Amino acid sequence: MGLRRMKLQSYIINNLTNKKGRTILMVLGIIFACSGMIVINLMTEKYSRISTAFFTPFNDYDQIVERGTDYIQLLPISSSIDQNKQIEIEEKLEVESIPSLLISNIIEITSFKTMGLNLEDMPILLNKMQLNSGFWPNNSKQIIVGDYWGKYGNLTLYNETFQIVGSIAPSYTFLDQMIYMDLNELQILTGLSNQVSVIFIPNEIEEQNNLIEEFELEFPQLDLLTVKEMDNIKGGLSSYINNISIVLSSFSTISALIFIFSIETINIYSKKKDFDIMVILGTPKKKILGLLINESIFLSTIGLILGLPFSILSFSLIWSKMLQSVGRSSFNLIFVREFRILINTLPLKMLLSTSLFIILFGLAFTIIPALLALKKYNLGDIKQKF
Numbered sequence: 503m504g505l506r507r508m509k510l511q512s513y514i515i516n517n518l519t520n521k522k523g524r525t526i527l528m529v530l531g532i533i534f535a536c537s538g539m540i541v542i543n544l545m546t547e548k549y550s551r552i553s554t555a556f557f558t559p560f561n562d563y564d565q566i567v568e569r570g571t572d573y574i575q576l577l578p579i580s581s582s583i584d585q586n587k588q589i590e591i592e593e594k595l596e597v598e599s600i601p602s603l604l605i606s607n608i609i610e611i612t613s614f615k616t617m618g619l620n621l622e623d624m625p626i627l628l629n630k631m632q633l634n635s636g637f638w639p640n641n642s643k644q645i646i647v648g649d650y651w652g653k654y655g656n657l658t659l660y661n662e663t664f665q666i667v668g669s670i671a672p673s674y675t676f677l678d679q680m681i682y683m684d685l686n687e688l689q690i691l692t693g694l695s696n697q698v699s700v701i702f703i704p705n706e707i708e709e710q711n712n713l714i715e716e717f718e719l720e721f722p723q724l725d726l727l728t729v730k731e732m733d734n735i736k737g738g739l740s741s742y743i744n745n746i747s748i749v750l751s752s753f754s755t756i757s758a759l760i761f762i763f764s765i766e767t768i769n770i771y772s773k774k775k776d777f778d779i780m781v782i783l784g785t786p787k788k789k790i791l792g793l794l795i796n797e798s799i800f801l802s803t804i805g806l807i808l809g810l811p812f813s814i815l816s817f818s819l820i821w822s823k824m825l826q827s828v829g830r831s832s833f834n835l836i837f838v839r840e841f842r843i844l845i846n847t848l849p850l851k852m853l854l855s856t857s858l859f860i861i862l863f864g865l866a867f868t869i870i871p872a873l874l875a876l877k878k879y880n881l882g883d884i885k886q887k888f
Contacts, residue, residue, distance in 0.1 A: 525801070531765040532805025532860060533812060535758035539856050540813035541820065542754035594717065617680060618688030639667055642684040646670060650847065651681065660691040759863060766867040791872055798868040802861045810853060818844055
């Protein structure tokens, strides 16, 4: 009888510890679930930022950006407004109390959003924004950034390092990621010599419709979009993007749940005979359940340790390939830049919530099938095997 018991115990140990294929499948399943959720969440977040921050209603306009209750119109660099005309426009805007500045065209719109300003004009642009910390730049190597970059002491643009001396907290994601730097410095870095005009249209100006009409008649090459006009142009774009994000996130979550449930259930029921033998040998069911819980936590931890960096790498590859398909930069340059940006701005809250989600549901999908499997055992199957 003692020999038989030793044989059964040896069978159990070997069966529970030496099935490498099943263990690898479990870890790969957790990596797949983790990567799917994180990549989809990062992708929808990127799309949401771009789609709600940038919208081109006509080919004549470079970009249109919403800033809280105000709107910014960026005129196309191809409009070729000469310097005298720009000065005339500036004077007109100043008379009508519409803030305006001459800035350089936005560069690398999918990553860094840089605006070149004359140092003395910085307070004019930012006077409506809350300055979180720091001071106004006093030399060309100092910059002000949106709160998105505010936690960094320095920022490298075009292989040049700039000191961050202040950060702002605008109410919209586009300006939250904006970088304000000296106009001359930006022109040296990028080789751009043309300038475009940025026009703010506050609500109080919009209410004076006659001013808008007079301005557009006097400068037909420009267009001022009011809040009402912008809402009509945008239509249901924001709502559409939000709905798509919800659908994609829900799909990735449900897919991860189904996958985790499947691999956990297969794992539990593949060990059914082992559990039956352990019960016959007198092992308490609570101890068996504890072993399964420990195994689930261990495998989930291993899967997350491998899955989190794999998710970040996968997203960087996919996103860089998408950017390459719409641009002219090399894939390697885009990938290095996007990967660095993602690492520097890791969404820790989303990564933590995803990890907790996988661990908790992994435990739940371990406990439920295990309780069902331990409810009764088939003695006939055991006798047939031994």
